[in-house]
Amino acid sequence: MNRRNALSMLAAGAGASILNNSIGQNDAIAQRYQVANPHNEKLKITKVKAIHTYPNGTGFGIVKVETNEPGLYGLGCATGIRRYKTLTAAIDEYLAPLLKGKDPDNIEDIWQTTNLGTYWRNGPILNTALAGVDQALWDIKAKRANMPAYQLFGGKSRFAVDTYGHASGRDFEELKDSIQSFQDRGFRHIRMQLGIYGAPHLSKGDPDFKRAGFGRKTDTVMEIRPYMKIIPKMFEFARSEFGDEPEFLHDIHELLPPIEAINLVKELEQYRPFFIEDPFAPEDNGYFKMLREQTSCAIAMGELFNNPHEWVNLITERLIDFIRIHISQIGGITPALKVARLAEWFNVRTAWHGPGNTSPVGHAGNAHIDLSVWNFGIQEQTDFKEETLEVFPGTPTIENGYMHINEAPGFGIDINEELAAKYPLPEEPWYRPTVRRPDGTVVRP
Numbered sequence: 266m267n268r269r270n271a272l273s274m275l276a277a278g279a280g281a282s283i284l285n286n287s288i289g290q291n292d293a294i295a296q297r298y299q300v301a302n303p304h305n306e307k308l309k310i311t312k313v314k315a316i317h318t319y320p321n322g323t324g325f326g327i328v329k330v331e332t333n334e335p336g337l338y339g340l341g342c343a344t345g346i347r348r349y350k351t352l353t354a355a356i357d358e359y360l361a362p363l364l365k366g367k368d369p370d371n372i373e374d375i376w377q378t379t380n381l382g383t384y385w386r387n388g389p390i391l392n393t394a395l396a397g398v399d400q401a402l403w404d405i406k407a408k409r410a411n412m413p414a415y416q417l418f419g420g421k422s423r424f425a426v427d428t429y430g431h432a433s434g435r436d437f438e439e440l441k442d443s444i445q446s447f448q449d450r451g452f453r454h455i456r457m458q459l460g461i462y463g464a465p466h467l468s469k470g471d472p473d474f475k476r477a478g479f480g481r482k483t484d485t486v487m488e489i490r491p492y493m494k495i496i497p498k499m500f501e502f503a504r505s506e507f508g509d510e511p512e513f514l515h516d517i518h519e520l521l522p523p524i525e526a527i528n529l530v531k532e533l534e535q536y537r538p539f540f541i542e543d544p545f546a547p548e549d550n551g552y553f554k555m556l557r558e559q560t561s562c563a564i565a566m567g568e569l570f571n572n573p574h575e576w577v578n579l580i581t582e583r584l585i586d587f588i589r590i591h592i593s594q595i596g597g598i599t600p601a602l603k604v605a606r607l608a609e610w611f612n613v614r615t616a617w618h619g620p621g622n623t624s625p626v627g628h629a630g631n632a633h634i635d636l637s638v639w640n641f642g643i644q645e646q647t648d649f650k651e652e653t654l655e656v657f658p659g660t661p662t663i664e665n666g667y668m669h670i671n672e673a674p675g676f677g678i679d680i681n682e683e684l685a686a687k688y689p690l691p692e693e694p695w696y697r698p699t700v701r702r703p704d705g706t707v708v709r710p
């Protein structure tokens with residue numbers, strides 16, 4: 266039965282013959298309930314394309330889905346700068362022909378058919394490409410409803426989105442200034458790191474592997490003991506300087522052997538961190554039970570997750586407190602809403618990944634879900650530079666530590682394509698610097 270017939274049956278009441286249906290009846294219903302474009306037979310996806318831009322030294326990937334309704338299009342985040350040419354091919358050469366002519370309203374169907382369309386699924390590149398399309402379709406649907414996207418997710422559960430800022434310094438004094446700058450701006454939640462992840466600056470001189478000519482020049486070192494000794498001291502320092510009120514966070518970034526991560530988290534419990542992030546790599550998920558038995562310190566996990574097998578048990582067995590999924594990495598808004606709803610039943614809170622290499626479109630997506638789901642926990646935020654804000658008008662704003670979205674229909678964010686084109690991504694491939702032990706052994710991640 267097609268859509269017209271279904272609507273006509275509804276109009277005629279139970280038992281009425283579908284032969285009596287007419288488009289006129291449908292139009293009468295549409296008029297009564299003020300349904301715009303009731304048959305939706307002509308709305309179609311006409312174009313799907315990847316847009317990459319590099320406004321202030323950070324690359325962003327966006328999917329634009331256009332329709333045959335003049336001016337109606339959607340935007341989604343599909344940022345994966347280290348393999349962006351692969352993403353561009355996935356979007357422009359595979360998803361675009363697959364989706365052309367489809368009804369953009371059927372988001373779930375498009376998500377399922379695209380996800381299953383390769384048979385081998387749940388990988389980072391194809392998930393990210395699909396996420397761009399998925400968010401763009403929610404953007405289109407919300408624009409058609411003339412509502413901000415969060416209204417489609419259930420409306421507001423809070424007035425704004427509480428966030429945490431990234432404080433860091435190579436030593437305690439630098440860190441103190443950095444924490445102070447966030448406090449001065451009204452942040453209540455502050456993540457503390459010493460230098461870059463793993464604090465390689467704590468090592469004295471060049472690591473042994475570099476002196477031996479092993480690895481590449483850009484590789485960094487992670488030494489277990491110096492890192493494990495300094496992090497409890499960092500918390501002690503922060504508590505002595507700033508008192509008990511601020512909520513402090515720390516990201517282990519999966520750099521420790523699992524048993525040492527357990528030892529460190531146990532030691533940090535006395536400083537009451539808001540959460541400790543990524544104590545293990547996803548490959549070591551099996552250690553969470555052991556961690557839970559040892560400490561009640563709040564744990565956040567998940568920014569590298571791709572596959573439901575990675576998060577379902579952690580949530581349903583109550584092994585984590587915050588789910589930190591990178592929304593584009595799991596395929597977009599549609600699966601993220603499902604994760605949030607699953608987590609609600611287990612009182613696991615959301616803390617979506619929101620770093621500087623998620624596009625402003627992705628941050629807007631995070632924020633619209635944050636506003637609506639009951640089990641929102643906290644949102645990682647980024648201060649974008651002026652050039653980025655010019656490319657992406659409507660980027661969420663931060664005030665007093667809270668993220669605010671605008672109330673424009675959709676995700677309330679746009680892209681200035683002409684300006685975006687002035688910041689092309691570099692041609693050469695981007696490689697993440699490898700982290701190694703002093704003997705050269707590669708460390709996750």
Ligand code: MG
Pocket residue numbers: 516518542543568
């Ligand atoms: Mg992290």
